[in-house]
Amino acid sequence: MLVALILAMALVAMDTTIVATAIPQVAGDLGGFSQVGWVFSIYLLAQTVTIPVYGKLADLYGRKPILVIGVVVFLIGSLLSALSWSMTALIAFRALQGLGAGSIGATVNTVAGDLYSVQERGRVQGYLSSVWGIAAVVAPALGGFFAQYTSWRWIFLVNLPIGALALTLILRDLHEKVERTRHRIDYAGAALVLIAAGALILALLQGSTSWGWTSAPTMVTLAVAVVAAVALVFVEQRASEPMLPTWLWTKRLTAGSYAATATAGLMVIGLSVYLPNWGQTVLGLGAVAAGFVLAVMSMTWPTASGLSARLYMRVGFRNAALIGTVFAIASGCVFTTLGVHSSVWVPVIASALMGAGMGLIVSPLLVGLQNTVGWDQRGMITGGAMFARFLGQSLGAAVFGAVSNTVLRDQHGATKAVAMNAATHAVFVGLLLAAVVTAVLLVVVVPRHFPSVGAETPQTKQQAAEPHTEPTA
Secondary structure (H helix, E strand, O other): OHHHHHHHHHHHHHHHHHHHHHHHHHHHHHOOHHHHHHHHHHHHHHHHHHHHHHHHHHHHHOHHHHHHHHHHHHHHHHHHHHOOOOHHHHHHHHHHHHHHHHHHHHHHHHHHHHHOOHHHHHHHHHHHHHHHHHHHHHHHHHHHHHHHHOOOOHHHHOHHHHHHHHHHHHHHHOOEOOOOOOOOOOHHHHHHHHHHHHHHHHHHHHHOOOOOOOOHHHHHHHHHHHHHHHHHHHHHHHOOOOOOOOHHHHOHHHHHHHHHHHHHHHHHHHHHHHHHHHHHHOOOOOHHHHHHHHHHHHHHHHHHHHHHHHHHHHHOHHHHHHHHHHHHHHHHHHHOOOOOOOOOHHHHHHHHHHHHHHHHHHHHHHHHHHOOOOHHHHHHHHHHHHHHHHHHHHHHHHHHHHHHHHHHHHOOOOOHHHHHHHHHHHHHHHHHHHHHHHHHHHHHOOOOOOOOOOOOOOOEOOOOOOOOOOOOO
16 A cells, blocks of 8 residues: 555655756747746645645545545646646646645545554655655656657656556555545535635745735735635634634644644745755756755655654654754754855755754654544644645745845846855745744644544554554653
């Protein structure tokens, strides 16, 4: 079953990076270059806003149907994207892909929480994280190969055999024993979740680029997000089976863990967007070498994630994540020392430290949260964590974009290398601050002990019996 989960996660991980290298050929073929940004934004938007909804549905109806639906929708979106006849059509089909990706990302991690014991989940999270690391290295090269030697349409068609194999394994090997009861779906809550999250992320993505922060579209979109969020609070308090229960955001344990996960996502996007460009512009590295500097983070992340179980079983989930912030803060300190005369090994070391920090922050918090609830709430709490991480990435893209653009304007007249170094330095300072904020959240908000649930009835034929004892701190 682990192979099926890895293959399903590979669909989402590859699609995040494979498109970027082929986008010039896509725009050249379909036209509409001014709409290129929406090819990425609409996918991220559709993926992020649907994660909480899929998490709840997986609790109501089981993981298998939600995961199967997600993979099927993703594959249909991939096929239609490959058949796109215009940029507008491609954007619409990328939205469909995003709807499937939202299900895959949330449900795969939930299934991992169902099938494996708390000791094993760190190792499994390492495997799933390694998919993203491998994709970060392989997918851009694969996208470039397709664009140069075959057709850009293969960046989407390559998903079909991978997805078909994943789907076959899921249908064959994932067995669930779900109690069939009549549920009252919280349609109003689901709609408000989509509106509030969608409007917020749309404002963050567009406000930092084409709209401007003080523009009327940004202000209106943010107002819609606020109104929908307020309405959501009232609706969820009255719903019999709320889509997003208010306790997820009011309890110290979940709220603090989600906030720390969001700031971790903010750090990741800061490096992913700006480090390769800094390496090429300031140090004069080639695209491959600059990509390797970032890829080091993708190598140490799954390694640290895989080893995290040994740590959180000894010191507890909160303290394991806190140790991860030590690595992240050390990484931020190193990044802030970079300059035009820095050795290439300095950002490599800093990137390795950040990857280790992320593996020790994200995995213990996710596993710890999953261990605090039973099967019937695990999808919801996992979806909340995934949503927080993607929301943090969207916030990071907006904030760091605004910081970088401001510094670049102030550096008018300076050489390109100096200006880019100054702008990226400001981003690295923000990254360091985000690491410090993460540590503060863990110390001040997140409780030291994660309460564990009592013994629960196995929900799958393969589910291992979990020890329901909290690691000693």
